[in-house]
Amino acid sequence: MPRPEVSLARKLRRTMTLPEVLLWQQLRGSPGGLRFRRQHPVGCYIADFYCSKARPMVEVDGAIHGVEARPSRDVARDQYLNENGYRVMRIGAADILRDAEAVAASIVSLAAALLHHSPAASGPPPRAGEDISWTS
Template identity: 65%
Template sequence: MTIPPRHGEGDRRAQRDGGGGSPRSLRPETATARKLRKSMSLPEVLLWQRLKGQQAGAKFRKQHPVGPYVADFYCSATRTIVEVDGEAHDRADRPSRDIARDAFLIENGYRGLHIPAKDVLKDADAAADAIAALAANPLHHQPAAGGPPPRAGED
């Protein structure tokens, strides 16, 4: 007589090899982000080499889901989203989709930076420096020392 595994137990090897366990359903944005991480464009790869590991002074994630969208690069500490815009962003309905995405991000407290892919290809270090400068300035600035005290409820 074989005793079935308790909840949370099971054949770990079968789970690791893709079998066993319960299948997890992913949000469509998460599945898309995982796929995009494996097929980044050359400008995205060049920027990622300069942004990963807090080289820009802030931690960035690549191809990160934000609401119904996937950001090329995202810094959660400063809620900054960086988009590398290739020539595909100028075709068909992409300009209107980009405007809708930017409106969504602004409404939800994010700030974005669009960098043309040709600028990254021309000078990736300068593009990474521009991103680092934006990430270094948080959305909510701290009051200057010796300045007026905050109003009631604004601590």
């Protein structure tokens, strides 16, 4: 018996919204050499799109994301995902409907930038003495 998140992800793949379908058509062929997954479970959440190589999570926000308690739930979700090393990218459904190809290109560009970042620049400071040049 699969975890509840896996079952829900499978159901969501079968019932994707039009913006999700349009975006998936652009991301499914491994653009830029990056493989994207759709409706991918991460912890107790399900990302609309995810690239395991660079770890960006793409969330398609439709009109429902602006009503009732949804905005505060989205903030809590984003905080949890960011604390666990994921980069959340929220994209409006209207933007995808307007130009899915451009949105996909920006997603691929962000994922490629995350993949090629310099770990030394974001890592801890050097230990005492490591930053001293010993030239004679």
